[in-house]
Amino acid sequence: MAYRHLFFDLDHTLWDFETNANETLATLHARHGLAQYGVGLADFNRVYNDVNHALWRLYQANKVTQQQLRDVRFPRTLAKLGVAAADVPPTLSAEFTDILPEKSAVFPQTHETLAYLRGKYTLHLITNGFEDMQHRKLASSNLTQYFDQIITSEHSGHLKPDPRMFAHALQAAGATAPESLMVGDNLECDVLGAHNAGIDQVYFNPAKRRHFVQTTYEISSLDELREFL
The missing domain is CATH 1.10.150.240 (Putative phosphatase; domain 2)
Structure with missing residues (x-):
């Protein structure tokens, strides 16, 4: 799919x-x-x-x-x-x-990549950060506009990598695991958490750190998402 x-x-x-x-x-x-x-x-x-x-x-x-x-x-x-x-x-x-x-600093190509992807996919945010802080960060950096659902651990009652956090996110988005892809920098919370929930993953590794975790995709710059999405 x-x-x-x-x-x-x-x-x-x-x-x-x-x-x-x-x-x-x-x-x-x-x-x-x-x-x-x-x-x-x-x-x-x-x-x-x-x-x-x-x-x-x-x-x-x-x-x-x-x-x-x-x-x-x-x-x-x-x-x-x-x-x-x-x-x-x-x-x-x-x-x-x-x-x-x-503060409003984002990684290079963040806005350009999200604007490109928004025209092709439905985008959501899933974060362990504190709800009050995360919504303010999104507003300050002008990122809110890209996302359909913003799912926080406080709202869901669970923290990544708990599979229940991902199940909550899928339900909120009206999505299924096979049609979903998780993009994140944390091997445990984002990559293994998504894997255990049956969701493909993109490991964002700008420092190109060596690791031994199997990921569906790996990128060092956000604009690399355009190469396969």
């Missing part, structure tokens, strides 16, 4: 999370004078990204809640950088979640 429905991940696939997060961290670093505690911007970015990734893995495994993730990531980051707990600005997390989704 030919594909009719394309499902896209958002962060790290379309919306350039690293660029947008680093810009936000630079704003917070300057606003709160973190250099006075011996915290350089490069170290702040690096350690935050490491801490955040680790916490997201726990969140996706249902081992921490959304609120715990938000509450812990900045105190843990600054503790690793030698900042005393009493000196950690208490509003960092709230400021981060306020500024970040207003």
Whole structure:
């Protein structure tokens, strides 16, 4: 059966999370004078990204809640950088979640590729990101226009790679697994999750990282989708 429905991940696939997060961290670093505690911007970015990734893995495994993730990531980051707990600005997390989704950087060829595909397929978004943040990101980067259904883990009650998340997405889209294709950057959540739900996958791998996971397709640039879709 030919594909009719394309499902896209958002962060790290379309919306350039690293660029947008680093810009936000630079704003917070300057606003709160973190250099006075011996915290350089490069170290702040690096350690935050490491801490955040680790916490997201726990969140996706249902081992921490959304609120715990938000509450812990900045105190843990600054503790690793030698900042005393009493000196950690208490509003960092709230400021981060306020500024970040207003950023608009997307990966190269995002708009051009989505505009091309929208004329041929029905496009949907399926994301583990927090619902309030994801809708703001889509609006800020002018991506909302491309998608018929925007399916978040909060709304579905499940997180990728749980097959129930994909089943919910298929039902919301009025699609079947054989006529659907998942595009995402995460081998576990997007590729293996879709595979286990009977959905073909495109692994978006812009860094061309070596791996040993069997994927239906693999691309390093979004415009490569045009080569087979």
